Amino acid sequence: MHAFSEMGLRIPRIQLPKEGTDYEKWAVVACDQYTSEPAYWEEADRIVGTSPSTLRMILPEYYLGKPQEEELTKQIRSHMKEYEETGVLRTLPEGCMLVKRTAAGRTRLGLVIAVDLEAYDYTKGSTSLIRATERTITERIPPRLRIRRGAPIELPHIIILIDDPDKTVIEPLAKKKGTVVYDTDLMLDGGHITGTFFPKEALGGVQEAFSRLYDKSTECFGKGKEFLMAMGDGNHSLATAKAAWEEIRKTLSPQEREDHPARYALCELENVHDDGIVFEPIHRVLFGEGKLTGEEIVRKTVEILKKQNPDAYLAEESDGNEAGAVDCGDRDAAQRVTQTGRKEDSYRIPVIYGGTCRVLVIDHPVSGLEVGALQTALDELVRTEGIRIDYIHGEQTVSELASSVENAGFLLPSMDKHRLFPAVAADGALPRKTFSMGHANEKRYYLEGRSLQV
Structure with a gap:
């Protein structure tokens, strides 16, 4: 059985708000949605009010390039620091969150885990374990890097797909008993979400199943060219995390690089064969x-x-x-x-x-x-x-x-989702914005976080 690290994965210590927090106000949709609809973000701000919320720790991309951008970026850092210092955030033991999301009449499962940025390469012709599914526009990285650079917390809207037709990695966890941490509606027609926590010691089945996928990939693509994970959503966010890590990496010794928190990025793994996943145009x-x-x-x-x-x-x-x-x-x-x-x-x-x-x-x-x-x-x-x-x-x-x-x-x-892995394996990244995993209200909402501090 392969170690998680060999497969480009790491079991994280997830951060969530303290017990009693209103999760419906805490969770906010991915920042790259509703970029031409300011009324959406104004309504989200009204709903949140003064309650603790991930809205205060992210920058809706509607504001990129606008006069408010600089001030909002400063406020993000301030709120992150405040939430950590005042106990708004708590840190769970090492483990993963099984996420069950129902939106637009469809239900899908996901596993919140960390990926190794050393196993991700978005450049053309990449043979990395984690590959981009669309061309990465490097010009989009700097404004996102300004937010991540030096930030004490990361909040992901990244969804990474696995090709698991027999549904062996994520789906079996849904039949096991874990600790339900949140069970809430999501604001502004986001549907409903339930998060069940599984500690590291309960993830042996996930590791075994993922090891089998790894071995199949070795047989298919060759040793050192395994293709295990493909970007579903948030490619530029993961590219930004990669850029931030490369800056930090230069300042570290080889030993320090092995375990630095910036080397990893929190994400949600989903199975492309999940019946609840639909590729929208x-x-x-x-x-x-x-x-x-x-x-x-x-x-x-x-x-x-x-x-x-x-x-x-x-x-x-x-x-x-x-x-x-x-x-x-x-x-x-x-x-x-x-x-x-x-x-x-x-x-x-x-x-x-x-x-x-x-x-x-x-x-x-x-x-x-x-x-x-x-x-x-x-x-x-x-x-x-x-x-x-x-x-x-x-x-x-x-x-x-x-x-x-x-x-x-x-x-x-729309694109046939079953063509994704073969197409990326054969031709590399697809044209920019080829598909979307559902409409805007079905996108990932910010819920879990992870500390980036040493």
């Missing part, structure tokens, strides 16, 4: 902000697309729902359109601008995924025109944002 909205209209955004996107895909065009409205006009506010209709034509070597992407709904057609695409073809064009447009892009999880939100004459929305299809 991540749509794109571009904001003209006075530089371009939505119609111009779409036209220029098509022009850029045609450089690599000569048979790309915007279908005429008279062509009917299958090609031209479509009810883009109808999720099922939009998804039907995106699925149409794949067998014919063709993509159809619903587009909304100024309330108008059309279909972008790419015949004989050079990319194996719709998102791969589209993202390259959008990246170039954003770079050359200086406009803004956001990544949106719901069709209705895209429709609302793209109703403005200055904006344009692109509706993308």
Whole structure:
């Protein structure tokens, strides 16, 4: 049986709020959600009020680049220190939390554990135990690093996936007796969550099952090239933790590096074969902000697309729902359109601008995924025109944002989750924002923390 350390894992000492804390106010959704919806974060702030909350220890990415960013970052450090010094936070013995989350009518299981950042490499062509599933945008790391650098506590919204079709690692724990630590609703339509603690000595079955996955990976990929874990959510957060560790690593002796808390990152492990995990598409909205209209955004996107895909065009409205006009506010209709034509070597992407709904057609695409073809064009447009892009999880939100004459929305299809590990193993990281594990309200809520202090 392999040691946890050999498999890129570590049993952590989890921090949680003291008994009696209102967990519904304590837990807040991942900071990279609702980035174009300030009303969400304003309502979260109203709900929390003066109660202890993870909201006071994270920076919603809506505020990145805004005047409040610097002051909010200072307040994060202050609240972390206050929560530790006043006993708001307590530290559990070494162990893991089994998380049962129900949201949007689906229930999934997760295991809160720490991963070794030495076993994670997001660079292209990586053969590390833990691999990125999308291209890491290094420009996104510095503002996140400013928050993590020197912070005494980490709070993860990171979800890492394992490929366990026989459900041997996480699922058996649900049948065992542990200590229920929290059992609460989550604010703002986040569903319900239960956390059951298992001490280190009760995790032998997890270690044995994970060892079998490790051996299978060795057989499949070769010694030293095992692929055990793939990023599900929070890739840039884990990349930030890696960057912070690399800074600290340089200052340590080889012996100090072995056990330094910054070498590890808390996360939630989930099984990609869990029936409660659904891969949702991540749509794109571009904001003209006075530089371009939505119609111009779409036209220029098509022009850029045609450089690599000569048979790309915007279908005429008279062509009917299958090609031209479509009810883009109808999720099922939009998804039907995106699925149409794949067998014919063709993509159809619903587009909304100024309330108008059309279909972008790419015949004989050079990319194996719709998102791969589209993202390259959008990246170039954003770079050359200086406009803004956001990544949106719901069709209705895209429709609302793209109703403005200055904006344009692109509706993308969902990805088959069973293709994830084979695709990453074969081709490396997928195009940026290829999939989402559910809609925004299904994302991980901050609950557990871990001390980063020596």
